[in-house]
Amino acid sequence: MTHHRTRPDRGRSALGPALQLVHTGRAPTRAVLTAELGVTRATAGAVAAELQGLGLITVDARPAVAAGAQGRPSHRLAVDPGGPVVLAAQVHADGFRAALVGLGGTVVATAPGCGDVDPDPVRVLRQVVAAGVELLERTGRRCVGAGLAVPSAVAEPEGTALNPLHLAWPPGAPVRALFAECLADAGVTGPAPGAPAPGHAANDVNLGALAEHRHGAGRGAQHLLCVATGHRGVGGALVLRGRLHTGSSGLALEVGHLTVDPQGRPCHCGSRGCLDVETDPLALLDAAGREPGPESSLLHQARELLRTGFPGDPAVRDAAHLLIDRLGLGLAGLVNILNPDRVILGGLHRELLRADPERLRAVIAERSLWGRSGEVPVLACSLEHNSLVGAAELAWQPVLDDPLLIQEV
Template identity: 40%
Template sequence: GVDLALPGLVAEGVVRQAPNLGWNAVPAAELFAQALRDDGAQLPVGSDNEANSAALAQLWAGAPGGARTFVYLSGDIGVGGAVVLDGELLRGAHGFAGEIGHLVVDPNGPDCRCGSRGCLERYAGQDALLQAAGMDPGDGIAVLARRVADGSGAPGARRARDAVEQAGTMLGIALSGAVNLLDPETVVLGGFYRELADRLAPAAEREL
């Protein structure tokens, strides 16, 4: 079979809302299944939030220290999140648990595509990070990571490091609430956060 990993609120094969894609009530699983049938393939198709899928993959592959209870964060265009408790994915009453990227870290912060203000992803998502670093959105995280690792002291490198440290601080603010609420064994950073972990994680840990 096939399982789609989708960025947004996903339930029963439908993407209820995906702000960064501009999707609302899109039956993604059925559309993909139909495309497969048109090509002659007969495969069952499922779907889930991309961070949920990544957290389950991390659980099955072995989380750090063999943890069975952890919070997973994924850096991408936005910020994905998932929670694993005692080896089971926490889904919540409607399947939308773990949306850490839309925890408010500054009530007076910038508008978010989800309709709120000051959400974590407005500080720690890819677009927000590149903007804070004074970079073009097309530069990508790989270019940002190189600037962060640049020890020359050039203004662009300093600004990139400051942007990543600020994002780490905001991650720490959001995670402090999650840690107090859920008492996880560990926090796992995925997506592009792995590339920035050397500077991102210490800032988050200081805030925690």
């Protein structure tokens, strides 16, 4: 069945921006939507009604009136909790996880994480997709796309994972094409009904930063710097005015290979003393004199060590201070170069910030230019699964750009 787009051009062009405003929580009412879009009240109402008809948002025409409020309350807008979802997946050094994520960054369902990562990326991606398909069958939700987060720089436009240093995958693995093939074989669809999902893929820290900017601690920042540990290693990302800064070929912000101790540990990249090996979970365990165990991921072990041993255990305290000082040195350099208006920290770095925020901020301020870099807010990432949510953002983007993609054709 073919639908003809006969609505006024202004209303049609407002569908995507309107959905993005509701998706990111910036338009909780129709009145706010009207103001943000710069359209008439009637146009905003028509746009909201169409998005509701597509099963993407809900419109509450009779919201409760707050005590003491005057005038008729505006219609409330929210993402439809029973609407379509995307399949989001993350592969990391200690395993992988699949989830279904709705609009608004809401994780609808997750599959149990797997702790084994095969050296053949095809086998891993088949398992990831199979876990996602099982979730779709169990929940009965409609899928409109799929996104993948990987612990590697992903070159554009090829979609190849150039340096999966903490995986046994071969350098240059064509992860985006392989992911798309696995999705097609499993029958996972994209926005258009019946069409295969294209299979989006990108670096995990980039995607975590994107998710935090839209739904978490980075919301509202114009120049957002994110630095985070994965299960191994360190990554960074920059979001400028709502868009990821990926450089000319997707490889920008490889902050893990910023040297913070020239005499430090050998790094996988061939240098020494990089953030990647001086401030990741293994570095904390080693500095505290702890042997990593097989019972859980390195990230989980490092987090638990901080939570239970800081500041009471001198070895843990000294190790944490060592990593905080090195992290602060790296952040000061990045802040001086990039001049962000907010810095967010994820993974183990989030726990280091929480353990001793004054020390970290003091290190940054001490090495700041003109005394201004020390004034930049440094916050903890607030989303527990931000790379998964960011992978979902990749898959949602075509629908956010043109919501009519999901209607019947």
